[in-house]
């Protein structure tokens with residue numbers, strides 16, 4: 001074998017073995033769009049890793065938009081048919097999340113809270129939202145590219161918002177979006193959450209909650225937070241995530257996508273010492289029955305006052321042990337809870353060691369449409385004490401009949 005031939009063989013072997021010797025991450029990082037490629041390749045080992053990655057980025061980007069609305073804009077509040085408020089932040093965040101999902105998972109169905117009908121007849125409102133949407137981007141260009149980049153024009157934005165009109169069900173892949181959960185809290189400067197969940201055949205597999213006004217610190221004490229906060233300072237903004245069977249995590253909402261989440265878990269409180277527990281409930285008395293909830297707490301020997309906060313921030317807070325129990329007892333027998341108000345939070349709490357059921361003890365059924373028509377109310381607690389909490393719920397409700 002000639003020298004040249006030997007030299008060529010050594011060179012070819014060196015090229016082939018380089019990635020093995022120095023690790024695929026190093027090799028891939030030398031290619032264009034490196035962070036995107038490494039992220040996709042390296043995280044593909046666990047189930048739903050790509051869905052989680054995109055969902056986290058989409059929620060981060062939408063949260064940037066909602067914070068901009070809070071700080072920079074008149075909120076553009078309009079009343080929906082049911083008299084609940086919706087703001088330019090709700091529409092804009094929904095458009096951005098759906099754009100990211102359509103780019104990455106074009107065949108998936110989407111159930112989202114808002115619709116574009118009002119924007120189609122109000123040019124001013126449409127243009128204000130379009131202005132926000134087209135100018136809201138993630139700082140990191142590779143992450144922005146992973147979400148598919150900019151939406152083409154205002155009309156495409158309206159069509160994207162209306163892509164969230166799936167009827168839901170228990171077949172196939174369906175995303176549930178609440179672009180701003182706790183809109184009233186958002187308007188008050190209190191708690192709100194940007195919520196995204198993926199259901200497959202009716203079962204929630206991935207859940208992500210962006211909570212811009214919760215403390216980053218998982219150990220921060222839970223305080224009733226009914227407004228005037230909206231500080232958005234250094235210590236606020238947390239992203240909760242969970243994948244079925246893989247646990248739940250939290251990380252700063254402003255963190256880069258390469259930052260690993262911290263594992264979170266519910267406090268383990270023995271069912272015979274619930275007196276120390278902290279329970280959370282809605283701020284709005286029209287959304288859950290404060291009186292019944294107070295009676296249940298009393299029955300359980302809970303002495304601390306309830307912590308009232310808006311939105312699925314309640315699920316995130318109990319999942320990281322800042323609180324323990326979330327009670328949402330129906331005010332009106334006819335109200336059907338919406339799947340986007342619970343999908344992400346339900347999974348995050350269960351993956352953190354909790355149990356979530358309705359007042360009858362049934363798991364929430366996300367597979368029958370846009371609402372939880374098979375369920376009434378919500379009872380979320382650490383798995384070991386859920387039965388005791390549920391018994392107290394039923395005693396109080398039965399005594400009323």
Ligand SMILES: Nc1ncnc2c1ncn2[C@@H]1O[C@H](COP(=O)(O)OS(=O)(=O)O)[C@@H](OP(=O)(O)O)[C@H]1O
Pocket residue numbers: 084113178180181182183184185281282283284286287288309310311312331332335338341
């Ligand atoms: N009557 C009734 N009963 C129960 N729930 C209702 C009711 N009406 C509205 N909603 C939904 O409540 C969502 C707000 O969540 P919370 O109740 O947890 O927060 S709040 O304290 O009331 O703001 C809120 O979500 P957003 O609209 O996304 O803010 C509503 O979907």
Ligand SMILES: [Mg+2]
Pocket residue numbers: 084085086113183
């Ligand atoms: Mg709403």
Ligand SMILES: [Mg+2]
Pocket residue numbers: 178180181182340341
């Ligand atoms: Mg909601």
Ligand SMILES: [Mg+2]
Pocket residue numbers: 090113178179180181182183
């Ligand atoms: Mg909402």
